[in-house]
Amino acid sequence: MNQKNAILIVDDDPRNIFALKMVLKARGFDCETATNFEDAHKILISNHNVKLVLMDMMMPDIDGYESISKLKSSEEFKNLPIIAVTAQAMIVIKRNV
Template identity: 55%
Template sequence: MKNSKKILIIDDDNKNIFALTAVLKAKKYNCISATSAEKGFKIMSQNNDIGIVLMDMMMPEMDGYEAIKKMKSNPEQKDLPVVAITAQAMTGDKEKCLKAGADGYVSKPVNVDELVKLLDQLMK
């Protein structure tokens, strides 16, 4: 594996999880996933080998903006890098994600090379 730490993908759409996992595994990354922010928090609390979170920004119940704010206010998760993954690619959306606490931003459809470059920068 490229990195001993895992990538946690949080997305309410299983097709997105499947696609991201497939391309990242092909690039030798180890991925786990959750279909909601709450499930993601549970996984984070049970695993200390998560190196980065890929967070879908548009989810029911708790969206990515709320989830990132909650993570960044938790002493155990505040230093864990988060990449916002969103279909929202309008002017100001990237800034909104970064202002919410995301460490990086990738719009859908995901440019795999751009994502891998970001992962390599953030997963140290």
């Protein structure tokens, strides 16, 4: 990776990573990827070019909600922009039939 600012994609589904990475790369962004919080944290510590995180909210083990909380509680990453990526954006209304 060169010295440009990068976007970190954190998602446990390789299809989502592929799609996001292809769209972002086509628009000139450098991308790093991780499939879980531990790997994402290692990348953030070692790569100071990451300026934005796209975080999947529904991951096994440590989900996006907890991952964001952990990152934001750290002095080093408290100002890092994180965008939640989720398929659960629709409000579901249950009706008794």
